[in-house]
Amino acid sequence: MSHNYGSTIVNNSDKIAISAVLFDLDGTLLNTIPLILATHRHTFNKILGWIPSDEVILATIGEPLVRTFGHYGGEKGPEMFREYFEWSAPRTTSHVGVFLDVIPMIEQLRQEGFKTGIVTSRRGESTFSFLEAFEMLHLFDVIISVDDTKEHKPKPAPLLCAMERLELDTPEQVLYVGDAIHDLKCAQNAGMPFAAVSWTAMDKDELSQASPDFWIDEAFDLLRKVERVKSEK
CATH class of the missing domain: 3.40.50.1000 (HAD superfamily/HAD-like)
Incomplete structure (x- = not known):
């Protein structure tokens, strides 16, 4: 429709x-969406060993990252949280x-x-x-x-x-x-x-x-x- x-x-x-x-x-x-997508892909791949689809990532935008990473990473959620910001911080203006x-x-x-x-x-x-x-x-x-x-x-x-x-x-x-x-x-x-x-x-x-x-x-x-x-x- x-x-x-x-x-x-x-x-x-x-x-x-x-x-x-x-x-x-x-x-x-x-x-920021391109950076968000790239950082999610990097974080999921490095910590969990798999990469979510863009649709899955986009559906989480607007909710706190700690909730998203807790849901998908469980006990690895805090590690994902740290990795996310360490990777994205130097790319703030370039991406x-x-x-x-x-x-x-x-x-x-x-x-x-x-x-x-x-x-x-x-x-x-x-x-x-x-x-x-x-x-x-x-x-x-x-x-x-x-x-x-x-x-x-x-x-x-x-x-x-x-x-x-x-x-x-x-x-x-x-x-x-x-x-x-x-x-x-x-x-x-x-x-x-x-x-x-x-x-x-x-x-x-x-x-x-x-x-x-x-x-x-x-x-x-x-x-x-x-x-x-x-x-x-």
């Missing part, structure tokens, strides 16, 4: 009124890029008065390393990594933590932007609207069937879909 993954809001409503935009990191702002126009789009959001943040399942150290490498750290009012909450995507805790730190209390006025089913379910569980990016490497049919509020074809589409509400506090 074919689907329209264009930028039309799914429910055909007008712009949504929000006060903040929270972004996933991997596959949403940064094109990763920023998606087209996301930086000027976020700058424009901030100029228009929206609060902005990152909510990712990546470790804090790694998250800050990426943002510093691409000179993006100053673009965000809050950064929530896997280290900041006991519960993780698809549970709502990471998004609710970001809201608390932004001193916001109306989830309907906070938009989450992501590329994966774990992102979408996290937003739905938090009561937030969700925008799916069409440059996702994930299964678009699966993501579409889970009913994102709208899709964005390119970064600046987001600016055409939102309008600012007055501060809640």
